[in-house]
Amino acid sequence: MPEHAHHEDAEHAHPHAPPAKDEKIHSYYQVLGLALKELLIEKGIVTPKEIREAIEFRDSITLALGAKIVARAWTDPAYKQRLLRNGTEAIKEFGLDMGALHLVVVENTPAVHNMIVCTLCSCYPRAVLGLPPSWYKSREYRARAVREPRVVLAEFGTQLPGNVEVRVHDSTADMRYLVLPMQPAGTEKMNEDELASLVGRDSMIGVSLPRRP
């Protein structure tokens, strides 16, 4: 039997899954969403082009924006003050708009480490970081980040000394939180672009620290 012989092949000793089909099984809410979208188009309230453009715009927002904001705050003390006082206003200097929401930037210091979660759903500073990672939306992260944040941090490879206060922010309302990580030591001579390259997404959620050069 040729198939049997194939499976005996040492380099290829696993059965193959059937080829993926390009068809989706829609959940109840996906069907509801599609029906709503079709109705809105049919009634002339939105056009398919507007929907496509909105998705394209949303997908164009990446963590690079957040990293630029962090690097600016590290290099420009006056900007850092504006950012911490009113994040919503300060990111307008980058052409970014929170819409109806508000941005609150929380600063990591030698004494306090901030970490963001949304236990109710998956509120996330999308205007500056784009779409949240899937783990951020998982029930496990949402439940455990408030219950045992240091264990979760350790699983992300982030060990913090006991004398650093771990402060979890649960975004339950119209505020969206962004962590301003501490600038790594030895980077004082780096310029804004070089610094931005050290700032990963997870450090702005507060589950990791910026990279060291």
Add this chain to the structure above:
Amino acid sequence: MAKEFAAGDRVRVREDFPPGHIRTPVYVRGKAGVVTRALGAFPNPEVLALGRDGLPKKALYEVRFRQKDLWPDYAGPASDTLDIDIYEHWLAKI
């Protein structure tokens, strides 16, 4: 809307379990914390969820809890905290 609470006020979250869309997670209900800042007034999400206008607006506060007050068996240091945004009608001064 007059601000009912100020930063530094000790508050307790109402221990109540009404039906509907509630933005006050169960784990903070009945717990005591400290107001850290007033965040402004917003349409009440519990009323918005019913398809109404959410008015009058409700003042929103950032409230800080000690983790040990939220979870008696919290394994981390006593200085660890949690900040959460709570609407005024869920808070009472203590």
